[in-house]
Amino acid sequence: MFVFEREQYIHTIGGVRIGGVPGETPTVLAGTIFYSGDKTVTDSKRGAFDKKAAEDLIHRQDEQSALTGNPCMVQVFAESTPAMLGYLGFVADMSSAPILIDSTEAAVRLAGLRYAEESGFLDRAIYNSLNISATQDELNMLAELRPTSAIVLAFNPRDSTIAGRRAVLEQPQLGRAGGLLATANELGISKPLIDTATTAMGAGAGSSVSFVMVAKTVYGQPTGSGIHNAPASWAWLRKLKKTNRAAYEACDISSGLLIQSMGANFILYGPIANSDRVFPVIAMADVFAAESLRDEFGVEPAENHPFHKLL
Numbered sequence: 001m002f003v004f005e006r007e008q009y010i011h012t013i014g015g016v017r018i019g020g021v022p023g024e025t026p027t028v029l030a031g032t033i034f035y036s037g038d039k040t041v042t043d044s045k046r047g048a049f050d051k052k053a054a055e056d057l058i059h060r061q062d063e064q065s066a067l068t069g070n071p072c073m074v075q076v077f078a079e080s081t082p083a084m085l086g087y088l089g090f091v092a093d094m095s096s097a098p099i100l101i102d103s104t105e106a107a108v109r110l111a112g113l114r115y116a117e118e119s120g121f122l123d124r125a126i127y128n129s130l131n132i133s134a135t136q137d138e139l140n141m142l143a144e145l146r147p148t149s150a151i152v153l154a155f156n157p158r159d160s161t162i163a164g165r166r167a168v169l170e171q172p173q174l175g176r177a178g179g180l181l182a183t184a185n186e187l188g189i190s191k192p193l194i195d196t197a198t199t200a201m202g203a204g205a206g207s208s209v210s211f212v213m214v215a216k217t218v219y220g221q222p223t224g225s226g227i228h229n230a231p232a233s234w235a236w237l238r239k240l241k242k243t244n245r246a247a248y249e250a251c252d253i254s255s256g257l258l259i260q261s262m263g264a265n266f267i268l269y270g271p272i273a274n275s276d277r278v279f280p281v282i283a284m285a286d287v288f289a290a291e292s293l294r295d296e297f298g299v300e301p302a303e304n305h306p307f308h309k310l311l
Contacts, residue, residue, distance in 0.1 A: 001292040002263070003299075006220045011191035013149050014098035014124025016071040017302070018193070019222035022263045023293030026305050027282050028224075029256075030073035030100055031061050031272030034087050038271070047083025051090065058094045061275040065097075068283035069309040072275075075100040075128070075268060076112070084112040092121050100151070100268075102128040106138045113145050122147060129153040129195060130184055132173050139174060139187065146188035152180050154211065155197035160204025165196065165211050166218070181219065193266060194223040196259070198230050205230040212262035224266035227255045232270065253277045260285050283310060 001022045010019035018028045033054060034041055040053045058074060065072040074091050076099055078084035084103060091099055099121070101112040109127060116125035127142070129151035142150075156164035170179040176186070184192045196211040208225060215223045231237055231251040241248035253274060256267040260282060269278045283306040290307035293299045301307045 023289035028266040032075040035077040047086035064279035069306040081111040149191040222265040224264040226268035228270040
């Protein structure tokens, strides 16, 4: 594969190592649960859900992680504060994996972050996300809670090119002197995870993939994205899904390979129900990367890497 001249940081979040050069550490995979449309949810406002079905999905992802050697994270999405608190308590008890705290509402995300602090699992909580729409109130609360890890979203609504994505990370944002990475550092986020901000196909999706390698080259921080959102929102593919569901699923599941080949360290792969299809695909690519890294550059992959577990 390839290596970078710049030092590649590896962060440990909740016992999971994430970062490094392709093939050095396994790609970390995050499945989403309780999202809009998740069949386990019966009332998204109150946070009512089928506990047995949710438990099975979380355990299945853990099993796939143990089988392949690819660490996992659980991305928890909630529409309200009561739902977020209930979801987080449940997931924290079900799995020891890191948890991404996600919502379209900043107040819900922040309530989840405070709950993680009060419940003693802030060390494995990842705030999703710090982005250019953050208000001063949100920044003040983050400064108070001081999470060590957060997704730093390189989304630029005015410019979806690589230059535009770099601009939000490097140039003054949110009324501060620096970009989002500098702001993250000021807030105590010492373990940032750069999300290249997948946009729709035809609206910058290609640059979001290419930016993985650029971000790794320039910043050295762990980088990835929810790349599955691009094919999932592709009008042509959605239409094809009606007559050829297998083709739709193949594109959705394999999309992670696009950013993995660019050096991605983590992939937000979408519904956690897809874990048994996603993990083997990504593990296969990790084996390729690790073998190349070892043979060409003399770097031995981590002990728990798919290269060692699956060969």
